[in-house]
Amino acid sequence: MIRVGTSGWVYPPWRGQFYPEGLAHRRELEYMSERVDSIEINGSFYALQRPSSYQKWAEQTPDDFVFAVKAPRFITHMKRLVDVEEPLANFFASGILALGRKLGPVLWQLPPNLTFDVKVLAAFAQRLPRTTNEAVEFAKGHGDKVEGRAWTSTDADRPFRHAVEIRNPSFAVPEAADILRDNGIALVIADSAGKFPAPEELTADFVYARLHGDEELYVSGYTDDALDRWAEKLxxxxxxxxxxxxxxxxxxxxxxxxxxxxxxxxxRPEGG
Incomplete structure (x- = not known):
């Protein structure tokens, strides 16, 4: 199955252009989820969300909808993947497991100024939970940051997928890909108009792609020919x-x- 969606859905410029005039803001996710079958949750990158938010988002989307969740920048950009035991537990306890069967991959977007270190990446990759039951056990070690609102249960034991997006050229080496492959983690295939490394290497049992702009980062759209090429690649x-x-x-x-x-x-049927 190939799921396609957007990175986030709350953007004021979309109102009146993509979202119809007069559409209540609280219905924007519902509107979007009728047109795509997955969305990347961005707010979790900036701050830990609450279980009630994840539950609300799950309720507002179709039964077969799936969310990817962007992991906190506190772990990737501030802690830089080091000394992250409690921050990881806080994230896993923050409510992402409340998505239930709608929980898709977790995205770990690395900062452009983080250089590749074999030991750091290997230790981080090996520590990530591989199932929702493992994530529950990890979440139980949460700290005060989510005390009183932690979600430390799952409705079923499912695979827990992870994807890493690199943004420093030092990661574009076989050693980094091997670490991700050994741990079943997807190396994100990112189209960033030439700004960041763009290896197209498959390192997991799923593909995770982020399309940031065909010619200008975060701005330019994709032509019909470009979309045709991406469809063929996928x-x-x-x-x-x-x-x-x-x-x-x-x-x-x-x-x-x-x-x-x-x-x-x-x-469409292939070739159609």
């Missing part, structure tokens, strides 16, 4: 694996339209 990568694809070119209200355009292409 088909070639997913003969034996799932894929999650998110458009992050929101500045000019391109991402929802590009997501729907790619979904339409992928729904």
């Amino acid at each position: 088909r070639s990568w997913t003969t034996d694996r799932d894929a999650f694809v998110y458009f992050d070119n929101d500045a000019k209200v391109r991402s929802p339209h590009d997501a729907m355009g790619l979904r339409a292409r992928l729904s």
Whole structure:
């Protein structure tokens, strides 16, 4: 299965352009989820969300909808993957498990100024939980930051997927890909208009792609030809694996339209 959506859904410039005039803000997720089948939650990158928020988002979306969750920048950008036992537990206890069957991969976006260190990446990758039951056990070690609102249960034991997006050229080496592959973690395939490294290496049983702009980062849309090329790539990568694809070119209200355009292409018979 190839799921296609956007990175986030709360963008004021979309109102009146993508979202209809007069649509209540609280209904924007519902509106978007009728047009794509997955969305990347961005707010979790900036601050720990609450279980009530994850529950609300799950309730507002169709039964077969899936969310990816962007992990906290506190872990990736501030702690830089080191000494993160309690921050990880806080994140896993913050409510992401309340999504239940709608929980998709967790995205770990690394900062551009973080350079590759074999020991750091290996230790971090090995520490991540591989199932929701493992995530529950990890979450039980949470600190005061989520005390009184921690979510430390799961409705079923499911695979717990992780994807890492690199942004420093030092990570574009076989050793980094091998660490991710050994731990079943996807190396994000990122299209960033040439700004960041863009290896197209499959390191897990699923593909995670982020499309940040065809020619200008976060701004430019994708032409019909570009969407055709991405549809062809995704088909070639997913003969034996799932894929999650998110458009992050929101500045000019391109991402929802590009997501729907790619979904339409992928729904056609190959060669049709």
